[in-house]
Amino acid sequence: MDLKSGYPFWAIRNGLMHAFPRLQQDLRCEVAVIGGGISGALIADELAAHGFQVAVIEQRDAGWGSTAASTALLQYEIDTHLIDLCARYGETLAARAYLACAQAIGDLRTVARDLRDVDFRDQSSLYYASKPAHVAVLREEAALRARHGLRLRWLDAEALASDYGLRAPGAILSECAASVDPYRMSLRLLARLRKRGAQVFDRSRIERMQAGSRSVELISSDGVRVRAEHVVVAAGYAGQQWIDRRLARNRSSYAFVTDPLPAAELQALKDTMVWESARPYLYMRSTGDGRLVVGGCDDAIDIPARRDRRVESRAKKLVRKVGERLPRLELQPAFAWAGTFAETADGLPWFGPHPQHGPRVQFAMAYGGNGITYSMIGAGLLRARIQRRKHPLANLFSFERLK
Numbered sequence: 001m002d003l004k005s006g007y008p009f010w011a012i013r014n015g016l017m018h019a020f021p022r023l024q025q026d027l028r029c030e031v032a033v034i035g036g037g038i039s040g041a042l043i044a045d046e047l048a049a050h051g052f053q054v055a056v057i058e059q060r061d062a063g064w065g066s067t068a069a070s071t072a073l074l075q076y077e078i079d080t081h082l083i084d085l086c087a088r089y090g091e092t093l094a095a096r097a098y099l100a101c102a103q104a105i106g107d108l109r110t111v112a113r114d115l116r117d118v119d120f121r122d123q124s125s126l127y128y129a130s131k132p133a134h135v136a137v138l139r140e141e142a143a144l145r146a147r148h149g150l151r152l153r154w155l156d157a158e159a160l161a162s163d164y165g166l167r168a169p170g171a172i173l174s175e176c177a178a179s180v181d182p183y184r185m186s187l188r189l190l191a192r193l194r195k196r197g198a199q200v201f202d203r204s205r206i207e208r209m210q211a212g213s214r215s216v217e218l219i220s221s222d223g224v225r226v227r228a229e230h231v232v233v234a235a236g237y238a239g240q241q242w243i244d245r246r247l248a249r250n251r252s253s254y255a256f257v258t259d260p261l262p263a264a265e266l267q268a269l270k271d272t273m274v275w276e277s278a279r280p281y282l283y284m285r286s287t288g289d290g291r292l293v294v295g296g297c298d299d300a301i302d303i304p305a306r307r308d309r310r311v312e313s314r315a316k317k318l319v320r321k322v323g324e325r326l327p328r329l330e331l332q333p334a335f336a337w338a339g340t341f342a343e344t345a346d347g348l349p350w351f352g353p354h355p356q357h358g359p360r361v362q363f364a365m366a367y368g369g370n371g372i373t374y375s376m377i378g379a380g381l382l383r384a385r386i387q388r389r390k391h392p393l394a395n396l397f398s399f400e401r402l403k
């Protein structure tokens with residue numbers, strides 16, 4: 001057990017799957033994508049599939065940002081309850097966001113099916129009430145989601161104990177959820193893009209960006225210039241450095257993975273991911289080879305060295321928390337890690353142009369607990385922006401909601 005490791009699980013598990021060339025010569029393209037994580041990969045794939053000449057530029061090895069640390073539960077369930085989103089933005093827009101997330105899981109399934117071998121698995125999602133006082137709100141939440149066509153049912157304490165061995169006063173069991181190996185998916189997408197004629201560079205950092213009325217110029221740390229008609233900034237949490245205003249709070253999340261467990265031990269957890277109504281929440285899901293990935297204990301630390309020092313104690317705390325809820329499981333972490341993620345005030349992402357850089361620079365900030373689902377939505381949304389088409393979430397998922 002190497003709990004001290006600051007390395008994330010997926011990168012260790014898969015190794016360096018593909019290396020790409022460095023950006024060494026000036027370049028022109030239709031769309032330059034800054035960032036080779038899951039967001040950059042999905043967006044570049046969407047644009048290239050619709051005829052755009054794309055170049056992806058990554059500062060490190062591709063996929064080694066937060067994508068490699070993600071526990072990759074793919075959920076339609078936003079960290080902010082539908083009830084609360086309704087109160088902020090009205091029922092029509094709030095329900096549209098939830099339904100788009102459900103649709104995005106289907107879209108991710110399609111992408112994964114074409115790529116093959118990225119450990120995409122359909123799951124159910126069990127969202128349990130952490131305390132008896134949360135039951136009423138969750139029941140209300142379940143009724144509202146069901147009214148908008150989301151397929152779910154309510155399980156009481158007895159059913160949770162008998163079906164899952166879970167100690168909780170009640171839960172929403174949703175049909176629509178999935179999991180994936182996010183690093184593998186990103187690398188497969190980038191390798192396929194390159195095979196199909198797109199340009200992908202790694203170890204090439206973009207230092208400056210100058211947006212004009214007809215094009216955008218990017219300058220790398222080696223002084224190489226890229227001129228693009230449009231730029232997508234899919235730089236993960238580093239994306240915030242390009243905008244003066246504070247848009248999100250960085251947080252750290254801690255996770256561990258077990259060795260493969262016998263099916264008799266995993267039982268229903270094989271096909272059901274679990275999370276809870278407390279904040280920060282405990283979350284867990286299985287992998288295709290029968291491991292259990294557990295995460296949570298989020299805190300406000302975003303200094304990597306301090307965060308990594310906590311990995312071991314946080315893993316122990318996570319084991320304890322699982323034991324309180326699922327006493328039949330005696331988990332042994334085989335590998336533990338931590339990663340940074342960002343949280344917006346309303347749990348929604350930012351996709352689109354910001355007034356500071358004009359209409360040719362599109363930001364892709366898939367912030368929040370279900371960032372990968374957001375990235376899939378963002379791919380379609382940003383393509384619509386670049387093609388000057390309307391998109392049903394263009395306002396809600398962009399900086400326009402700041403107004």
Ligand SMILES: Cc1cc2nc3c(=O)[nH]c(=O)nc-3n(C[C@H](O)[C@H](O)[C@H](O)COP(=O)(O)OP(=O)(O)OC[C@H]3O[C@@H](n4cnc5c(N)ncnc54)[C@H](O)[C@@H]3O)c2cc1C
Nearest residue numbers: 035037038039059065066067070073206236339370371372
């Ligand atoms: C522990 C943990 C658990 C999580 N669990 C889930 C989950 O269960 N479900 C879920 O949906 N999401 C989850 N997330 C969030 C999810 O991982 C992120 O939303 C997603 O990985 C973001 O992908 P990205 O491509 O936007 O960012 P990243 O993966 O960080 O990629 C951005 C890339 O941009 C590059 N870059 C930055 N600046 C530059 C520059 N100037 N020039 C060139 N390249 C640059 C970086 O090197 C990086 O590789 C979790 C995150 C963490 C940390």
